[in-house]
């Protein structure tokens with residue numbers, strides 16, 4: 378049984394009947410929302426998350442935001458999604474934490490203590506958008522296995538650290554270097570110590586960008602444990618799986634990194650588009666690189682009620698992977714006509730951009746406000762689901778909220 382079936386069949390109703398509780402209008406709740414008191418330990422307290430975040434899974438821990446929780450310009454920890462592939466490392470020994478640079482294409486293997494990294498290299502701070510490649514997966518039909526993310530597996534926090542490129546220059550690269558791959562301290566769910574839950578990476582060109590950080594601070598404080606304390610790679614604009622948490626080793630490779638979840642159908646999509654439900658062999662899958670143009674209406678919360686004659690101010694963010702967002706529009710008639718939103722410039726490359734608009738509704742009734750961003754190459758968001766793929770990645774369809782004018 379896949380997770381979607383499990384969630385639908387067993388979460389609320391089954392648990393309710395075990396406890397003799399009736400979930401009145403349980404059908405209105407997300408089937409993925411397990412009652413908090415059934416979680417042991419309480420993940421909201423454990424990770425410092427707002428109680429309105431949605432828990433998707435507990436082994437491993439996965440949690441997402443809802444659109445209206447992401448209204449802050451910079452995402453605070455309490456609204457930041459968590460995506461884990463394995464078990465979070467325990468008992469981190471900060472004094473002895475180190476990062477080893479190795480692989481076929483480093484001049485010499487070298488190990489730095491965390492303090493050495495912090496003291497020897499210049500610090501930089503950037504706001505960086507991290508979106509899980511599977512954000513929006515729950516919409517695909519036929520369904521795709523994996524966490525059934527809605528729209529909330531995205532964040533834009535302020536990360537402080539050192540540039541990966543400064544460290545790579547310090548160790549020295551051979552001409553053969555093409556990719557870096559991270560290794561981290563989280564452990565495989567099976568308990569097998571020889572298996573890594575995930576070990577991904579990026580091409581050298583991405584590793585050498587100014588904004589690619591080895592971060593030790595998030596929003597001005599130590600990175601929260603669930604987000605990679607004490608050291609994490611941050612590669613904004615790419616699937617967030619490239620941003621390794623709890624990292625202790627980076628391998629410089631002379632080929633595309635072949636760590637866990639680099640191959641097969643993990644974070645890969647068909648090289649050529651396929652019909653929904655098609656089987657695609659591994660050779661015909663390509664690694665996801667820059668994430669596609671996308672946006673989110675973060676204010677108001679869907680379901681807003683407004684008196685006729687009063688205008689509605691909407692707010693949100695848009696992001697475009699490696700590119701910039703060039704244009705932001707909204708529609709109140711299911712995409713028949715579009716009007717422009719005002720759009721701010723990003724504070725730095727790879728940060729999401731804020732938009733707002735003041736909307737007047739012509740008469741009473743039910744409306745949907747749709748938002749559509751267009752990137753600097755003129756590529757806009759699709760209004761319906763984009764290309765189906767076996768693992769349900771890259772859903773960047775327009776976000777919409779319901780508004781009633783009375």
Ligand SMILES: Nc1nc2c(c(=O)[nH]1)N[C@H]1C(S)=C(S)[C@@H](COP(=O)(O)O)O[C@H]1N2
Nearest residue numbers: 458459460461462509561604617618621622
């Ligand atoms: N070591 C390690 N790094 C990891 C992961 C993981 O499971 N282990 N998950 C990846 C994935 S798939 C995503 S989407 C992001 C999520 O980052 P966050 O939990 O800080 O939001 O971390 C990435 N880095």
Ligand SMILES: [Mo]
Nearest residue numbers: 460509510618
């Ligand atoms: Mo992810």
